[in-house]
Amino acid sequence: MRLKTRLIHGGIDGDPNTGAVSVPIYQVSTYKQEAIGKHKGFEYSRTGNPTRHALETYIAELEGGARGLAFGSGMAALSTILSLFNKGDHLIVGDDVYGGTYRVVTRVFTRLGLEASFVDTGDLAAIEKAVQPNTRAIIMETPTNPLLKVSDISALADIAKSKNVLLIVDNTFMTPYWQNPLDLGADIVFHSATKYLGGHSDVVAGLVVTKDAELGEELHYVQNAIGGILGPQDSWLLLRGMKTLGVRMEEHETNTRALAEWLSKRSDIKKVIYPGLSGHPQHELMQKQARGFGGMISFDVGSAERADEVLSKVKWFTLAESLGAVESLISVPARMTHASIPAERRAELGITDGLVRISVGIEDVEDLIEDLEQALS
Numbered sequence: 001m002r003l004k005t006r007l008i009h010g011g012i013d014g015d016p017n018t019g020a021v022s023v024p025i026y027q028v029s030t031y032k033q034e035a036i037g038k039h040k041g042f043e044y045s046r047t048g049n050p051t052r053h054a055l056e057t058y059i060a061e062l063e064g065g066a067r068g069l070a071f072g073s074g075m076a077a078l079s080t081i082l083s084l085f086n087k088g089d090h091l092i093v094g095d096d097v098y099g100g101t102y103r104v105v106t107r108v109f110t111r112l113g114l115e116a117s118f119v120d121t122g123d124l125a126a127i128e129k130a131v132q133p134n135t136r137a138i139i140m141e142t143p144t145n146p147l148l149k150v151s152d153i154s155a156l157a158d159i160a161k162s163k164n165v166l167l168i169v170d171n172t173f174m175t176p177y178w179q180n181p182l183d184l185g186a187d188i189v190f191h192s193a194t195k196y197l198g199g200h201s202d203v204v205a206g207l208v209v210t211k212d213a214e215l216g217e218e219l220h221y222v223q224n225a226i227g228g229i230l231g232p233q234d235s236w237l238l239l240r241g242m243k244t245l246g247v248r249m250e251e252h253e254t255n256t257r258a259l260a261e262w263l264s265k266r267s268d269i270k271k272v273i274y275p276g277l278s279g280h281p282q283h284e285l286m287q288k289q290a291r292g293f294g295g296m297i298s299f300d301v302g303s304a305e306r307a308d309e310v311l312s313k314v315k316w317f318t319l320a321e322s323l324g325a326v327e328s329l330i331s332v333p334a335r336m337t338h339a340s341i342p343a344e345r346r347a348e349l350g351i352t353d354g355l356v357r358i359s360v361g362i363e364d365v366e367d368l369i370e371d372l373e374q375a376l377s
């Protein structure tokens with residue numbers, strides 16, 4: 001089955017009991033047992049629920065892994081992954097990861113005894129050097145937010161294998177439509193399904209897929225023990241949203257490329273960052289490891305004042321955090337998603353006050369360009 005067909009017919013296709021073409025919402029907590037321990041595969045909905053099970057089967061298939069698991073948010077997914085480790089274990093985490101990832105590692109899990117080093121995953125020598133005898137995993141994101149830096153998943157997987165540590169990839173920005181980290185050697189892939197997978201700004205969810213069944217079983221044990229599961233209604237919303245992932249991602253990308261090319265020609269824009277542009281430093285690496293470049297773009301309008309002006313004038317770009325939905329969202333990372341990072345560190349990273357990030361939606365790109373044109377002039 002090819003990818004676009006898998007998106008429509010993959011996982012559990014409809015309801016075998018009634019012929020319903022969509023998986024029903026099993027709004028239920030417990031299941032009748034014929035005799036003690038004799039049941040149809042479901043006992044209690046924290047452990048397993050048919051709607052969630054359909055979603056978990058579907059994402060496992062899309063990412064090419066053995067086991068999928070669905071959680072109440074991306075952070076619940078990551079926290080469950082982190083709960084695989086023991087006090088005294090060390091993690092290497094990308095130095096440019098999602099702020100919530102940084103927060104949960106440094107403010108919650110280090111309190112419980114995990115150790116962490118934040119290292120640039122684009123610097124393979126630095127990663128190799130950061131591995132300690134107690135290192136258990138490397139956690140990475142590619143491309144990163146909002147600077148869209150790309151790291152080499154295969155090369156990091158080679159390092160991880162040689163050092164006997166797990167490679168864990170946050171694939172939120174790419175989705176399985178464009179990039180499959182497990183095929184490139186990662187052990188665990190996870191998503192904030194709140195973003196592109198849901199795609200409609202109407203659900204908060206997290207998904208995890210493990211390459212092998214044994215690790216999947218271990219993770220299911222922790223999922224059931226902690227209980228941060230996704231409910232049946234939200235599981236259904238994700239199943240519904242993901243059916244159109246292919247058409248949405250194609251459209252996001254077409255629009256983003258058009259915007260990137262248009263912005264690149266303007267003399268009042270200091271810098272345009274999009275991995276799909278041939279001038280992006282890791283353009284070729286991205287081409288090698290992904291099938292597309294995604295729908296996120298960042299550009300520098302020069303100053304905080306100018307950024308404010310643009311934001312106040314745009315009509316079709318909603319000023320909001322989050323990303324990956326059908327509507328275009330605009331933000332200024334320095335004062336929104338990345339405000340908690342000290343100014344000095346932001347400058348080091350290149351998150352300037354004039355940096356504007358857009359999650360490009362699937363509106364008509366002519367309208368988007370016209371709108372930015374009037375906002376910039």
Ligand SMILES: *Cc1c(COP(=O)(O)O)cnc(C)c1O
Nearest residue numbers: 073074075098170172192194205
């Ligand atoms: C949003 C996001 C998360 C966190 O996911 P939630 O669903 O908000 O908990 C993790 N990683 C990335 C890259 C994200 O964009």
